[in-house]
Amino acid sequence: MRVHRKNRNPEMHLAPEAVNRAHMQERLYEAESQRMGSRLADAGRLQRRAERASLRARRLQRRAERVSLRARRALATAVMQ
Numbered sequence: 001m002r003v004h005r006k007n008r009n010p011e012m013h014l015a016p017e018a019v020n021r022a023h024m025q026e027r028l029y030e031a032e033s034q035r036m037g038s039r040l041a042d043a044g045r046l047q048r049r050a051e052r053a054s055l056r057a058r059r060l061q062r063r064a065e066r067v068s069l070r071a072r073r074a075l076a077t078a079v080m081q
Helices: 010-080
Strands: none
Touching: none
16 A cells, blocks of 8 residues: 655745736736836926926017016107107
8 A cells, every 4th residue: 555645845835925926016016017107107297287388488478578568668759749
C-alpha cells in the first residue's frame, strides 16, 4: 500500500494569491497612469483657456485706453472752443 503525502509546501498554496496580487498591482498602476494622463490633459486645457483669457484682457485693456484717449481729446477740444 502506498501512502500519499499531502503537499504541505505553503508556497504552492500562496501562488494564486501572489498572481492575484500582481494583477491587482498592475491594474492599480494602469488606473494611476490614466489618472495622470487625464490630469495632464486637463492642465493643458486650463492653460490654453487662461492664455485666451489673458489675450482677451489685454485686448480689452487696449480698447479701454483708446476710448479713454478719445474721450480726453473730445473734452480738450470742447474746452478749447
